[in-house]
Amino acid sequence: DGGITQSPKYLFRKEGQNVTLSCEQNLNHDAMYWYRQDPGQGLRLIYYSQIVNDFQKGDIAEGYSVSREKKESFPLTVTSAQKNPTAFYLCASRPSGGGNNEQFFGPGTRLTVL
Amino acid sequence: KQEVTQIPAALSVPEGENLVLNCSFTDSAIYNLQWFRQDPGKGLTSLLLIQSSQREQTSGRLNASLDKSSGRSTLYIAASQPGDSATYLCAVRPISSGSARQLTFGSGTQLTVLP
Numbered sequence: 001d002g003g004i005t006q007s008p009k010y011l012f013r014k015e016g017q018n019v020t021l022s023c024e025q026n027l028n029h030d031a032m033y034w035y036r037q038d039p040g041q042g043l044r045l046i047y048y049s050q051i052v053n054d055f056q057k058g059d060i061a062e063g064y065s066v067s068r069e070k071k072e073s074f075p076l077t078v079t080s081a082q083k084n085p086t087a088f089y090l091c092a093s094r095p096s097g098g099g100n101n102e103q104f105f106g107p108g109t110r111l112t113v114l
Numbered sequence: 115k116q117e118v119t120q121i122p123a124a125l126s127v128p129e130g131e132n133l134v135l136n137c138s139f140t141d142s143a144i145y146n147l148q149w150f151r152q153d154p155g156k157g158l159t160s161l162l163l164i165q166s167s168q169r170e171q172t173s174g175r176l177n178a179s180l181d182k183s184s185g186r187s188t189l190y191i192a193a194s195q196p197g198d199s200a201t202y203l204c205a206v207r208p209i210s211s212g213s214a215r216q217l218t219f220g221s222g223t224q225l226t227v228l229p
Binding site for chain 2: 004006033035040041042043044045048058088090092102103104105106107108110
């Protein structure tokens with residue numbers, strides 16, 4: 001089955017720790033995105049990547065880092081510099097090429113700081 | 115900066131009722147508008163995408179309209195069912211997003227359909 005997978009589904013972090021959230025897609029999409037969702041709020045863009053080995057900051061990149069070494073993978077690291085990391089994190093991907101292509105979303109990872 | 119607002123934040127209706135969810139955006143310079151459904155603790159499922167040149171899109175019991183000049187979109191759900199209970203999010207792709215094509219989201223309307 002084609003799709004986007006995120007792991008783990010739930011993640012607990014102690015203060016001061018870095019954690020990495022996984023996002024994998026087998027849709028052959030070039031572009032990938034990371035969003036953060038807080039309760040009762042919409043999604044806010046953290047980072048995005050349009051092509052392998054390239055990525056750009058979104059609206060709330062501080063305290064986060066990403067890499068894009070493979071087309072299929074776009075992991076997100078939440079660093080200790082992120083002051084309020086407890087949230088629901090969603091990864092998305094989009095086909096390349098022209099046109100107004102939809103973004104497809106993964107099932108999300110819920111991160112809780114203890 | 116583009117802002118997207120959804121009103122109401124929450125809505126409860128009895129089963130069988132027709133309902134309308136509202137979405138407004140501040141900058142009419144958009145490529146498209148998309149409606150998503152989100153179940154609790156889950157990812158987003160795309161329901162309808164309306165290109166900026168279109169006025170509406172339909173899928174089954176769902177109909178979405180777009181009035182770009184006034185910065186408004188509505189999602190109409192006919193004959194609502196308990197299974198429609200979820201949070202509905204709208205998102206626009208601003209022209210200013212360029213090749214990145216990132217979306218700007220509203221905060222959603224949480225819909226509960228009572229049996």
